[in-house]
Amino acid sequence: MDAALTPGPSAAGGTGENCAPAKIVVRNLVKVFGNRPAVALQMLEQGLHKDEIFRCTGQIVGVQDASFEIRSGEIFVIMGLSGSGKSTLIRLLNRLLEPTSGEVLVDGQNVASMDRRQLIDLRRRDMSMVFQSFALMPHRTVLDNAAFGLEVAGIDKAQREKRALQVLEQVGLTAFARKHPSELSGGMQQRVGLARALAVDPSLMLMDEAFSALDPLKRHEMQHVLLDLQRDHKRTIVFVSHDLDEAFRIGDRIAIMEGGSVVQVGDPHEIARNPATDYVRAFFRGVDLTRHLTVGDIARTDQVPIFPVPSNIPDEFGAAIEHLRSIKRHYGFLVDPAHRLIGVVSIDSLLRCLGQSRPDLAGALLDHVPALAGASPFREVLGQVARNPHPFPVIDGKGIYMGAVTQTILLEHLCDEETRNA
Amino acid sequence: MHDALPLGQWVSQFLNFVLAHDNGTLENLGKVIGAFAEAIEAVLVALPDWAVAGAISAIGLWRVGWKFGLFCAASFFVIIATGFWPATMSTLALITASAVISLVLGIPLGIWMARSDRVAALVRPVLDFMQTMPAFVYLIPAAMLFGLGKVPGVLATVIFAMPPAVRLTNLGIRQVNKEQVEAGIAFGCTPRQLLLKVQIPGAMPSIMAGVNQTIMMALSMVIIASMVGAGGLGNDVLASIQRLDIGLGFESGLSVVLLAIILDRITESFGASSAQPQASWRERARNLMARRQPSGP
Numbered sequence: 174m175d176a177a178l179t180p181g182p183s184a185a186g187g188t189g190e191n192c193a194p195a196k197i198v199v200r201n202l203v204k205v206f207g208n209r210p211a212v213a214l215q216m217l218e219q220g221l222h223k224d225e226i227f228r229c230t231g232q233i234v235g236v237q238d239a240s241f242e243i244r245s246g247e248i249f250v251i252m253g254l255s256g257s258g259k260s261t262l263i264r265l266l267n268r269l270l271e272p273t274s275g276e277v278l279v280d281g282q283n284v285a286s287m288d289r290r291q292l293i294d295l296r297r298r299d300m301s302m303v304f305q306s307f308a309l310m311p312h313r314t315v316l317d318n319a320a321f322g323l324e325v326a327g328i329d330k331a332q333r334e335k336r337a338l339q340v341l342e343q344v345g346l347t348a349f350a351r352k353h354p355s356e357l358s359g360g361m362q363q364r365v366g367l368a369r370a371l372a373v374d375p376s377l378m379l380m381d382e383a384f385s386a387l388d389p390l391k392r393h394e395m396q397h398v399l400l401d402l403q404r405d406h407k408r409t410i411v412f413v414s415h416d417l418d419e420a421f422r423i424g425d426r427i428a429i430m431e432g433g434s435v436v437q438v439g440d441p442h443e444i445a446r447n448p449a450t451d452y453v454r455a456f457f458r459g460v461d462l463t464r465h466l467t468v469g470d471i472a473r474t475d476q477v478p479i480f481p482v483p484s485n486i487p488d489e490f491g492a493a494i495e496h497l498r499s500i501k502r503h504y505g506f507l508v509d510p511a512h513r514l515i516g517v518v519s520i521d522s523l524l525r526c527l528g529q530s531r532p533d534l535a536g537a538l539l540d541h542v543p544a545l546a547g548a549s550p551f552r553e554v555l556g557q558v559a560r561n562p563h564p565f566p567v568i569d570g571k572g573i574y575m576g577a578v579t580q581t582i583l584l585e586h587l588c589d590e591e592t593r594n595a
Numbered sequence: 596m597h598d599a600l601p602l603g604q605w606v607s608q609f610l611n612f613v614l615a616h617d618n619g620t621l622e623n624l625g626k627v628i629g630a631f632a633e634a635i636e637a638v639l640v641a642l643p644d645w646a647v648a649g650a651i652s653a654i655g656l657w658r659v660g661w662k663f664g665l666f667c668a669a670s671f672f673v674i675i676a677t678g679f680w681p682a683t684m685s686t687l688a689l690i691t692a693s694a695v696i697s698l699v700l701g702i703p704l705g706i707w708m709a710r711s712d713r714v715a716a717l718v719r720p721v722l723d724f725m726q727t728m729p730a731f732v733y734l735i736p737a738a739m740l741f742g743l744g745k746v747p748g749v750l751a752t753v754i755f756a757m758p759p760a761v762r763l764t765n766l767g768i769r770q771v772n773k774e775q776v777e778a779g780i781a782f783g784c785t786p787r788q789l790l791l792k793v794q795i796p797g798a799m800p801s802i803m804a805g806v807n808q809t810i811m812m813a814l815s816m817v818i819i820a821s822m823v824g825a826g827g828l829g830n831d832v833l834a835s836i837q838r839l840d841i842g843l844g845f846e847s848g849l850s851v852v853l854l855a856i857i858l859d860r861i862t863e864s865f866g867a868s869s870a871q872p873q874a875s876w877r878e879r880a881r882n883l884m885a886r887r888q889p890s891g892p
Contacts, residue, residue: 264777267781269777269780269781293783293784293785294783296780296781296782296783297782297783298783300781301781301782302777302778302781302782304774304777304778305774306772306774307774308772308774308775308777308778309775309778310775310778310792310793310796310797311797312796312797312799313796321778321782321792322782322783324792325779325782325783325784325788325792326783369778369782373782379781
């Protein structure tokens with residue numbers, strides 16, 4: 174097993190979730206379709222390729238030695254082309270399919286070895302699923318569909334309908350509670366699917382190509398609905414998709430599957446920048462990464478020097494000018510001890526300040542250079558950065574300095590993007 | 596026919612063996628079936644003709660539409676006016692008894708087939724046999740085992756009419772959308788809950804088509820069953836053939852046709868409504884009331 178299979182520490186994105194505990198741990202998971210899985214398993218251990226195994230025995234290897242962890246509260250996207258085993262993999266997590274070998278630990282409990290009673294209990298209590306074709310029951314009203322999980326679990330009618338109405342309100346469908354699914358549009362039907370999954374208040378939701386059957390506009394809308402729900406109440410979501418834009422928009426981390434194997438796990442931008450295999454590289458080709466980049470993603474700290482707020486202005490500003498000249502830079506940023514950005518200075522502004530009769534801090538700051546918010550999309554600041562010679566400081570939501578964006582950094586990124594797609 | 600392989604002899608020897616070693620089981624079974632069929636007939640005959648005709652026409656009006664309701668009423672008028680009402684009710688009783696038995700046996704068997712490939716593989720050739728063997732042939736063992744009358748008629752009809760109910764139930768359950776079944780399992784259904792809450796409701800259109808087919812096949816068979824003395828319209832059809840009486844043949848045949856159309860359309864309407872979920876009558880009534888009331892806050 175190579176290093177790409179295990180999520181490295183660098184894989185954690187800027188989501189602030191890096192230290193969350195593992196919700197699901199998948200270890201050496203294998204699924205063989207066919208009547209002689211043991212033979213196929215043995216051949217896999219001997220290192221034979223799945224195509225060879227199929228040729229010799231007729232056994233189909235659906236998932237091959239998958240190992241990864243899903244952290245509590247993250248949206249984990251499983252990506253791959255059709256036939257790569259992603260739908261099989263998600264069905265192994267709640268045992269809609271029986272694993273051939275390996276472990277699936279949910280909150281430390283091995284799903285693969287549970288008996289029927291425990292399994293039903295887990296499905297009723299703590300995990301639910303959303304399907305590509307919505308899979309609503311056509312003979313039930315929207316309300317009864319939303320209440321399905323609760324009904325199965327034996328919750329009495331008044332209580333489950335109250336809860337179902339609550340979740341229907343969350344997805345904006347209260348007015349349609351008494352309708353049948355066939356009277357609803359595709360997007361609305363999937364809202365019902367989502368409501369049904371939310372009604373049991375699970376800590377884990379499995380979503381199998383949940384928005385793939387919707388047109389792009391509706392898909393976008395549903396992604397927002399999901400992200401809004403996630404903002405209010407963090408659940409662990411495993412999301413199967415073949416749409417990279419979707420993975421970038423909603424995924425905290427993604428896993429790329431190829432031919433039944435998980436070939437890379439990590440932060441989407443990280444994977445795009447450092448693809449583990451040619452397959453992954455090919456997968457990301459043609460995807461315009463700048464669409465998903467934020468200013469924070471490209472900001473760098475090695476381009477512009479930072480100086481502390483001076484206590485002795487003439488001495489320290491003098492030293493700053495010397496430093497800037499020695500490293501052949503013209504601009505610098507001032508930060509306070511908590512690393513909050515105070516302002517932007519240049520050699521000229523520092524000299525001007527020192528030339529004043531009573532040099533003060535305000536006199537040194539350039540007031541025409543705004544700070545950029547780290548969360549804003551890269552695209553939005555493109556023109557602003559390109560048209561100005563000076564670097565822009567980048568700050569996060571709390572005003573903490575994150576780095577600088579300069580024309581050079583901009584050019585490098587666009588250039589990388591060109592070569593990657595070539 | 597040929598002595599090289601005396602299959603026919605073996606079958607008749609087997610039947611004789613059953614007859615010889617039967618200690619009242621067959622007789623009791625026959626009594627139960629006979630009592631069931633006769634009870635239904637007794638009710639239908641005891642009720643005044645206008646009441647039965649009116650009730651069925653009303654069902655036609657409610658399920659299909661006012662035109663069909665009118666058609667039902669006109670049909671019953673023709674049947675009563677030509678004097679075939681008692682025979683028609685007798686036939687309807689035979690159909691009802693046979694269909695009920697067929698469905699009570701057939702639908703569970705279909706469910707079992709859908710849940711087990713082994714059972715399906717075992718039952719399918721038997722169903723093929725039941726359906727393709729010329730219908731008259733069933734009358735012989737039925738009459739041998741149960742004598743003449745309603746009982747062998749009902750039994751032969753059950754054998755002939757059951758296969759569509761079994762087949763279409765099996766097919767319907769197997770064809771329920773795969774993701775719907777997965778959803779049922781994923782939300783924690785036990786196998787029983789899955790069957791009752793997902794699979795059977797999902798298979799309902801197909802099951803109802805099976806019910807419709809079973810009733811129609813039962814109708815065709817109970818006419819033939821008059822040959823073993825099951826009675827009803829079949830008797831008149833049989834008599835018209837024996838006497839080459841085209842008038843009697845047409846009149847009794849017309850009663851069969853009208854009964855067939857009425858039964859077909861009404862049972863079909865139940866299948867259609869389960870295919871396309873409509874508001875239940877309760878909801879429809881509620882909607883109607885709500886519309887009449889002045890709009891409140």
